[in-house]
Amino acid sequence: MANIKVSNLFKEVKPSPMLQMFEAASKYTDIISLGIGEPDANTHESIIKAAADAGKNGFTHYPPVNGFLDLRQAVSQYWEEKYGLESTPDNVIISAGATQAIYLVLQALINPGDEVIVPDPCFTPYMQAIEYVYGVPVPVSLKEEEGFNMTAEALEAKITEKTKIVMLNSPGNPTGAVISREEALKVADVIKKHDLILMSDEIYEAFIFDGEHVCFATLPDMQERTFTIAGFSKTYAMCGWRVGYAIGPKNIINIMKIINIGTTMSMNSISQKAALYAIQNCESEVDKMVEDYSKRVEYAYERINNIKGLSCIKPKGAFYIFVNIKETGMKSMEFGMKMLEEARVITIPGISFGPNSDDYVRISCTIPIEQMEEAFNRIEKALS
Known part of the structure; x- marks a missing residue:
C-alpha cells in the first residue's frame, strides 16, 4: 500500500x-x-434567461483569463457611477467568486513571513488564505462598544516592520458593521503613513441600512495601494454562479491574471454573461x-x-x-x-x-x- x-x-x-x-x-x-x-x-429569472441565451449564442468556449472585456467594463462603470472610483477594464480581473480574488491578491504580493493584519472577527477564509501563501495573519480584536469597526489606534498598535497588507471588510461579515467616513479616513492615514497595501472586501456594498458605504479606493491617495474586492453572489443572489472580481493597480492585476492560468485558467463563460446582464439591468x-x-x-x-x-x-x-x-x-x-x-x-x-x-x-x-x-x-x- x-x-x-x-x-x-x-x-x-x-x-x-x-x-x-x-x-x-x-x-x-x-x-x-x-x-x-x-x-x-x-437568482432572478431574467438573469437565468440571459445565461441560457448566452449558451445558445455560443458562449461555451474559453473566455479571456482575466474575464470578458464587456463585463470588466461594466464593473468599472458600476463603481465609477455609484462611488466615484475611476478605473479601466485593465484594472479589473474577474474571478471564481470574491474569495478567489482575495487569494490571487495574496499570491501576487505575499512573501513567506509577511504579516497581514485582519479584523477579529472576520470572514473565515481570510486566515486560511494568508496561511496558504505562507503569510502570517495578525488579528486585531474588534470591540462591540466601537461598533465592531477597526479603529486607527487599534490598527497602528499591530503594525510591525513585517506588515505588508491590511484587510478590511465593510459592511462586515459576521458583524454587519459599517465603517464611518470619518474613521475610514483615519485608518487610511495610518495605512499611508506606513506605506502598506489595503485589501478592502466590499462584497456587501449594496446592503446598507444605516449610513453610507465608503469605497476605500476613492479616499485621498488610496487608489494606488488599494484592491477593492466584490462580486455578484450577495447583491444579485448569484452565490452558485461564482462570479467575483478585484479592482486594483493594473500591474498587479496583470500578475494575478498570469497566476490564474495555473489555478482556474479562466472564469465560467456563461456565468460571466449572466453577471453582465445582472449588473446592467437588475438594480x-x-x-x-x-x-x-x-x-x-x-x-x-x-x-x-x-x-x-x-x-x-x-x-x-x-x-x-x-x-x-x-x-x-x-x-x-x-x-x-x-x-x-x-x-x-x-x-x-x-x-x-x-x-x-x-x-x-x-x-x-x-x-x-x-x-x-x-x-x-x-x-x-x-x-x-
Missing part, C-alpha cells in the same frame, strides 16, 4: 467550527438554519431585496435583545448579527451545539471568525421573518 504523505502545510488541517456545526446538523430533521450566509432568494431587484433584508435585520435585532442572556448591537449593513452570549456562561461552540440539539436551530460559533470572538455567535437574517420567529421561539425556550 502506498505511503502517501500529506503536505506539511495541510497535515494538521481541521474543519472549522462552522463546518463542524453544519456536519452535526445533518443528523437532525426539523432544522431551522440561521447560519447560511447567502440570500434565500433564487430594482437589488433594491427590493435590500429593503426586505432591512426589515428582517430589524426584527431579529429586537427579538434577540428580548431573550434573556442574549444581546446585540444593531447592524448597519450586510445581513448578519453578531450575538453576545456572555450572560449564558457558554462559549460559542457549546452554545451552538446546545441550540442545535435542544432547539434544532443552527447558529455559527464566533470562534469560527477569530480567536477573540468566542463570546459571540453569528446569525444570518436570510430566512423569512416567520421562520426567524419560530427559530427565536425555540432558542428562547432552550435558554429558559
Whole structure:
C-alpha cells in the first residue's frame, strides 16, 4: 500500500467550527438554519434567461483569463457611477467568486513571513488564505462598544516592520458593521503613513441600512495601494454562479491574471454573461431585496435583545448579527451545539471568525421573518 504523505502545510488541517456545526446538523430533521450566509432568494429569472441565451449564442468556449472585456467594463462603470472610483477594464480581473480574488491578491504580493493584519472577527477564509501563501495573519480584536469597526489606534498598535497588507471588510461579515467616513479616513492615514497595501472586501456594498458605504479606493491617495474586492453572489443572489472580481493597480492585476492560468485558467463563460446582464439591468431587484433584508435585520435585532442572556448591537449593513452570549456562561461552540440539539436551530460559533470572538455567535437574517420567529421561539425556550 502506498505511503502517501500529506503536505506539511495541510497535515494538521481541521474543519472549522462552522463546518463542524453544519456536519452535526445533518443528523437532525426539523432544522431551522440561521447560519447560511447567502440570500434565500433564487437568482432572478431574467438573469437565468440571459445565461441560457448566452449558451445558445455560443458562449461555451474559453473566455479571456482575466474575464470578458464587456463585463470588466461594466464593473468599472458600476463603481465609477455609484462611488466615484475611476478605473479601466485593465484594472479589473474577474474571478471564481470574491474569495478567489482575495487569494490571487495574496499570491501576487505575499512573501513567506509577511504579516497581514485582519479584523477579529472576520470572514473565515481570510486566515486560511494568508496561511496558504505562507503569510502570517495578525488579528486585531474588534470591540462591540466601537461598533465592531477597526479603529486607527487599534490598527497602528499591530503594525510591525513585517506588515505588508491590511484587510478590511465593510459592511462586515459576521458583524454587519459599517465603517464611518470619518474613521475610514483615519485608518487610511495610518495605512499611508506606513506605506502598506489595503485589501478592502466590499462584497456587501449594496446592503446598507444605516449610513453610507465608503469605497476605500476613492479616499485621498488610496487608489494606488488599494484592491477593492466584490462580486455578484450577495447583491444579485448569484452565490452558485461564482462570479467575483478585484479592482486594483493594473500591474498587479496583470500578475494575478498570469497566476490564474495555473489555478482556474479562466472564469465560467456563461456565468460571466449572466453577471453582465445582472449588473446592467437588475438594480430594482437589488433594491427590493435590500429593503426586505432591512426589515428582517430589524426584527431579529429586537427579538434577540428580548431573550434573556442574549444581546446585540444593531447592524448597519450586510445581513448578519453578531450575538453576545456572555450572560449564558457558554462559549460559542457549546452554545451552538446546545441550540442545535435542544432547539434544532443552527447558529455559527464566533470562534469560527477569530480567536477573540468566542463570546459571540453569528446569525444570518436570510430566512423569512416567520421562520426567524419560530427559530427565536425555540432558542428562547432552550435558554429558559
